[in-house]
Amino acid sequence: MLHLFSYVSARSKEEVLSLLASLPEAALIAGGTDMVVRMRRGETHSHLIDVAGVPEIAGIEAQDGRLRIGAGATHARIAADAAVRKVCVALAIACSQVGSPQIRHMGTLGGNLANASPAADSLAPLLVHNAEATLESAGAVRRETTIEALITAPYKTTLGENELISSISMDALEGYEEGYRRVAKRAAWAISRLSCAWAIREEDGVIADARIAVGSCTPVPFRPHQAEDFLKGRRREASVVAQAVGIVLDEIRRLAGMRPSFVYKLPTVRDLLTSALGGLSCS
Amino acid sequence: MFIGEDLDRVDVLEKVTGAARYAQDFKTEEMLFACVVRSERPYARIVSIDLSAAMAVPGVVRILSHREIPGEKVYGAIIRDQPFLAAGIVRCVGEAILLVVGQNEKAARLAAAKVRIAYEDLPSVSGIETAGKGEVLVYASGSLMMRKRVRKGDVEKGFAESDVVVSHVFRTTYVDHAYMETEAGFGWMDEAGRIVIKSSTQNIHYKRTEVARMLAVPEEKVRVLQATTGGGFGGKLDVTVEGFLGLAVYHTGRPVMMRYTREESFLSQTKRHPMRIDYTMGAKKDGSLTAVKVDILGDTGPYASYGGAVCLRVAVHATGPYDVPNVWVDSSFYYTNGPVAGAMRGFGVPQIAVANESMIDEIALSLGIDPLDIRLKNAMKQGSATSTGQVLSASVGFMETLRLVEPFWRERKKSKKGQGFGLGCMYYGVGNTGVANPSGMLLELGEGGRIILHSGVCEIGQGSDTALLQILLETLGMARSEVVLDRGDTDTSRNAGSSSASRQTYVSGMALYDAALKLREALELEGYYRGRSLSDIYRARKGEAPLFFEGYFNPPVSGLDEATGQGVPYATYAFATHMTEVEVEEATGACRVKKVHAAHDVGRGINPRGIKGQICGGVAMGIGLALMEEFVPGKTESFDTYYIPTSMDMPEVVTMVVEDPEPTGPFGAKGLGEPALIPQAASIVNALRDATGACVYDLPCHVERLKGLLEARKKG
Numbered sequence: 001m002l003h004l005f006s007y008v009s010a011r012s013k014e015e016v017l018s019l020l021a022s023l024p025e026a027a028l029i030a031g032g033t034d035m036v037v038r039m040r041r042g043e044t045h046s047h048l049i050d051v052a053g054v055p056e057i058a059g060i061e062a063q064d065g066r067l068r069i070g071a072g073a074t075h076a077r078i079a080a081d082a083a084v085r086k087v088c089v090a091l092a093i094a095c096s097q098v099g100s101p102q103i104r105h106m107g108t109l110g111g112n113l114a115n116a117s118p119a120a121d122s123l124a125p126l127l128v129h130n131a132e133a134t135l136e137s138a139g140a141v142r143r144e145t146t147i148e149a150l151i152t153a154p155y156k157t158t159l160g161e162n163e164l165i166s167s168i169s170m171d172a173l174e175g176y177e178e179g180y181r182r183v184a185k186r187a188a189w190a191i192s193r194l195s196c197a198w199a200i201r202e203e204d205g206v207i208a209d210a211r212i213a214v215g216s217c218t219p220v221p222f223r224p225h226q227a228e229d230f231l232k233g234r235r236r237e238a239s240v241v242a243q244a245v246g247i248v249l250d251e252i253r254r255l256a257g258m259r260p261s262f263v264y265k266l267p268t269v270r271d272l273l274t275s276a277l278g279g280l281s282c283s
Numbered sequence: 284m285f286i287g288e289d290l291d292r293v294d295v296l297e298k299v300t301g302a303a304r305y306a307q308d309f310k311t312e313e314m315l316f317a318c319v320v321r322s323e324r325p326y327a328r329i330v331s332i333d334l335s336a337a338m339a340v341p342g343v344v345r346i347l348s349h350r351e352i353p354g355e356k357v358y359g360a361i362i363r364d365q366p367f368l369a370a371g372i373v374r375c376v377g378e379a380i381l382l383v384v385g386q387n388e389k390a391a392r393l394a395a396a397k398v399r400i401a402y403e404d405l406p407s408v409s410g411i412e413t414a415g416k417g418e419v420l421v422y423a424s425g426s427l428m429m430r431k432r433v434r435k436g437d438v439e440k441g442f443a444e445s446d447v448v449v450s451h452v453f454r455t456t457y458v459d460h461a462y463m464e465t466e467a468g469f470g471w472m473d474e475a476g477r478i479v480i481k482s483s484t485q486n487i488h489y490k491r492t493e494v495a496r497m498l499a500v501p502e503e504k505v506r507v508l509q510a511t512t513g514g515g516f517g518g519k520l521d522v523t524v525e526g527f528l529g530l531a532v533y534h535t536g537r538p539v540m541m542r543y544t545r546e547e548s549f550l551s552q553t554k555r556h557p558m559r560i561d562y563t564m565g566a567k568k569d570g571s572l573t574a575v576k577v578d579i580l581g582d583t584g585p586y587a588s589y590g591g592a593v594c595l596r597v598a599v600h601a602t603g604p605y606d607v608p609n610v611w612v613d614s615s616f617y618y619t620n621g622p623v624a625g626a627m628r629g630f631g632v633p634q635i636a637v638a639n640e641s642m643i644d645e646i647a648l649s650l651g652i653d654p655l656d657i658r659l660k661n662a663m664k665q666g667s668a669t670s671t672g673q674v675l676s677a678s679v680g681f682m683e684t685l686r687l688v689e690p691f692w693r694e695r696k697k698s699k700k701g702q703g704f705g706l707g708c709m710y711y712g713v714g715n716t717g718v719a720n721p722s723g724m725l726l727e728l729g730e731g732g733r734i735i736l737h738s739g740v741c742e743i744g745q746g747s748d749t750a751l752l753q754i755l756l757e758t759l760g761m762a763r764s765e766v767v768l769d770r771g772d773t774d775t776s777r778n779a780g781s782s783s784a785s786r787q788t789y790v791s792g793m794a795l796y797d798a799a800l801k802l803r804e805a806l807e808l809e810g811y812y813r814g815r816s817l818s819d820i821y822r823a824r825k826g827e828a829p830l831f832f833e834g835y836f837n838p839p840v841s842g843l844d845e846a847t848g849q850g851v852p853y854a855t856y857a858f859a860t861h862m863t864e865v866e867v868e869e870a871t872g873a874c875r876v877k878k879v880h881a882a883h884d885v886g887r888g889i890n891p892r893g894i895k896g897q898i899c900g901g902v903a904m905g906i907g908l909a910l911m912e913e914f915v916p917g918k919t920e921s922f923d924t925y926y927i928p929t930s931m932d933m934p935e936v937v938t939m940v941v942e943d944p945e946p947t948g949p950f951g952a953k954g955l956g957e958p959a960l961i962p963q964a965a966s967i968v969n970a971l972r973d974a975t976g977a978c979v980y981d982l983p984c985h986v987e988r989l990k991g992l993l994e995a996r997k998k999g
Contacts, residue, residue, distance in 0.1 A: 001389060001392060037923075100929075181871075183871045183872075183873065183986060184986075185926045185985055186910075186911055186928060186929060186931070187875065187929065187931035187932045188931035188932075189931070190926060193986065193987075261987075264872070264986070264987040264991065267990060267994050268870060268871050268872070268990060271869065271870035271871070272870050274870075
């Protein structure tokens with residue numbers, strides 16, 4: 001059963017920031033798809049500030065080769081957005097596969113980041129797109145942070161007590177082959193056991209840029225930069241792909257040690273990335 | 284004409300509009316709320332219980348222990364061994380210890396959380412193989428709950444004469460019923476001082492018996508009603524909230540509500556029996572089966588529940604719907620300190636069907652025979668003798684189910700990697716195994732001239748209300764508007780037995796048919812069939828004895844010989860064939876079920892839409908059993924980690940019906956509820972082998988297990 005708490009539905013970003021600054025131990029709630037579950041299990045908050053209806057943090061706009069998505073945008077909204085589907089394909093796919101339709105209509109991108117689950121679907125695509133979150137607090141204080149700097153451990157972020165994630169900006173990628181794959185125990189409405197996102201651009205038959213992110217294998221989703229660097233300038237041949245995938249797997253083992261779940265996860269990452277990097281459709 | 288028609292479900296409107304009132308919808312401000320304090324240990328002595336903090340919670344009314352139970356302290360459908368409330372010792376996690384009654388749910392739950400219990404752990408038994416060794420015991424008298432045997436012919440001779448013998452060990456795990464509505468009910472004391480309980484249940488009369496025994500009052504002092512019930516699947520056959528409600532009302536005299544949270548339901552309610560099935564099958568070169576030897580171990584948890592029924596049924600069904608001349612089956616069920624395993628759709632037959640059907644395919648594969656052909660060759664037909672020596676004299680539509688699937692099977696084509704097709708077949712004895720399981724139904728010409736059907740058959744979503752009405756209307760040749768249904772009240776109905784074992788359409792349907800024939804004869808004399816209305820008949824009969832008829836049916840069965848299992852365990856059997864197409868993604872180990880052709884011999888289809896619904900539900904549950912459902916004691920708490928299929932996992936289902944009439948059934952009908960599920964997991968396992976070459980011996984075959992099998996094959 002839920003404990004007692006006060007609840008404010010904020011109407012503007014200004015109101016959110018001033019409430020955050022004035023209410024002790026206040027927590028932000030957007031879709032509540034993770035938070036309400038935790039509260040039912042006993043997590044307590046004295047005050048909840050609902051940011052779901054704040055218009056300034058819900059928009060999606062393109063600017064200077066970047067795409068800026070409001071933290072309050074729902075997964076459903078992002079998955080359906082024409083700009084996201086064009087220049088941030090992996091994120092559009094990921095958002096379309098989160099949970100169930102109900103969860104996608106409630107859950108938000110900002111909430112996904114703040115919750116910082118290692119299985120969050122949006123994280124691997126955001127990493128591939130070099131995303132940065134904009135954090136704001138009262139008094140017009142504003143800072144930008146990379147996803148890597150924001151999420152430091154499972155369910156741990158560097159988000160300050162009075163800070164709101166207002167938006168996330170990311171590279172708008174054109175001319176890339178992009179994809180996202182998640183694996184779960186059933187066709188839908190299941191937490192990802194692991195996920196991979198990728199974006200590859202070729203020029204004159206060689207790889208000009210390769211971006212890979214792997215989720216749910218290491219404490220936080222990560223980019224295997226060594227493997228990406230290895231791929232650059234090389235052709236997409238089986239032996240090249242195999243070597244690159246080998247580097248990714250080494251990197252996972254280096255970051256996470258050897259886990260029982262790797263009996264499954266490593267061969268699966270290997271096979272998914274092999275077909276993705278090899279240019280075979282598996283998404 | 285009602286038989287074979289898609290009569291609208293009796294409950295359809297109120298369910299889709301949300302008007303149906305489930306037990307917890309009856310909650311009022313005046314009702315107390317009761318909840319259960321449960322064991323956190325698998326096996327322990329209770330050293331002390333500290334209630335001080337719990338009693339200090341505002342709104343706490345009573346905290347009841349086994350000491351406050353005036354009558355029998357244990358219950359059980361087959362063996363009475365399960366305490367309503369633990370008496371000094373707990374034998375599984377989730378076992379009930381105390382009942383906390385509060386002014387409202389919040390007070391009761393808060394107080395329950397504040398009860399402090401000190402335990403002294405005892406060495407616990409986990410897993411069947413440990414239990415079988417007998418080194419650690421749940422009971423000093425031994426860990427074996429029951430052993431059943433089936434012996435027919437000479438298996439050693441059969442194997443000696445075989446050209447091929449295959450042998451494998453299969454393992455299955457705990458599965459939860461996962462009904463949409465968790466256990467719930469409420470109780471009160473009526474003006475005559477009787478205890479009345481209205482709950483989500485599959486059997487009102489059995490619940491009345493247990494509550495009366497517990498309270499040491501005659502059965503007529505207890506009345507049990509069925510609330511609209513959101514699914515049962517066997518999990519609401521055992522006493523759930525009824526005993527607690529009886530006890531709380533008995534001690535407080537006030538109305539009391541109970542409802543389990545999903546977590547509590549997972550923690551405390553019975554599960555499908557985990558089994559270890561050691562299966563050996565032999566055949567001649569031409570594919571004819573020579574011998575089957577099966578050694579089954581079952582984990583029933585610390586209390587028997589329906590374990591006895593599962594132990595026996597799984598032994599009897601071990602050879603599947605095939606003619607096997609030599610059979611040796613041992614089915615041994617052990618007590619452990621795992622969750623209590625009980626009845627769940629199919630009573631163990633879905634598990635054994637996986638082993639049996641898998642072996643048939645391996646025999647076929649090793650002989651180079653098509654899987655359908657080997658089934659056609661060995662299929663039971665009229666005149667076949669089952670493994671218990673029962674000669675099937677009628678309603679053996681198995682061959683027809685195979686023939687209906689045949690064109691789709693012959694035309695199947697693999698057009699891409701990872702695609703595979705599998706067959707799964709089954710037979711299933713309708714009704715309880717080798718014991719009397721009668722039903723009584725009452726019909727009355729009631730006030731205003733309407734026929735009232737007093738039915739003790741619990742409608743749990745399977746559609747029994749509708750099927751029974753169709754049988755009644757067909758027999759009487761009446762319009763729907765002339766009949767009123769009074770269902771689920773021990774005061775007005777006869778004992779119809781449980782809604783389980785796929786028995787209600789067949790057994791209660793026949794009892795109702797019996798009553799309806801008597802009523803029809805009376806109405807004939809009264810001139811109803813010559814145009815006289817029921818209201819005229821009713822008015823004219825004022826002052827005379829009311830028109831009231833009782834129907835009865837008890838399926839003709841005989842007990843089984845203890846040493847050989849020979850006998851007639853069931854009056855009739857249902858048969859089915861499922862053909863399943865899967866698609867496996869080798870990279871991830873994900874298996875998607877794409878299409879199912881399901882052919883069922885139902886004897887006679889009462890309601891085609893109901894049949895289709897049952898089959899689709901069975902397919903869904905079979906997908907869960909084969910690919911994802913796994914309750915892990917101590918880990919699984921909720922749907923967060925317990926995966927059941929969603930609509931996105933559902934394949935296209937093509938249903939086909941065979942009507943080989945059962946002479947003892949109403950209009951020839953048999954049962955379908957469990958048969959719909961039984962062959963599905965088996966057909967998936969066979970389709971997986973066809974798709975990947977991987978042999979699945981452990982269920983569920985979730986993504987990780989399947990990927991592991993594929994990796995192992997790659998390495999050789």
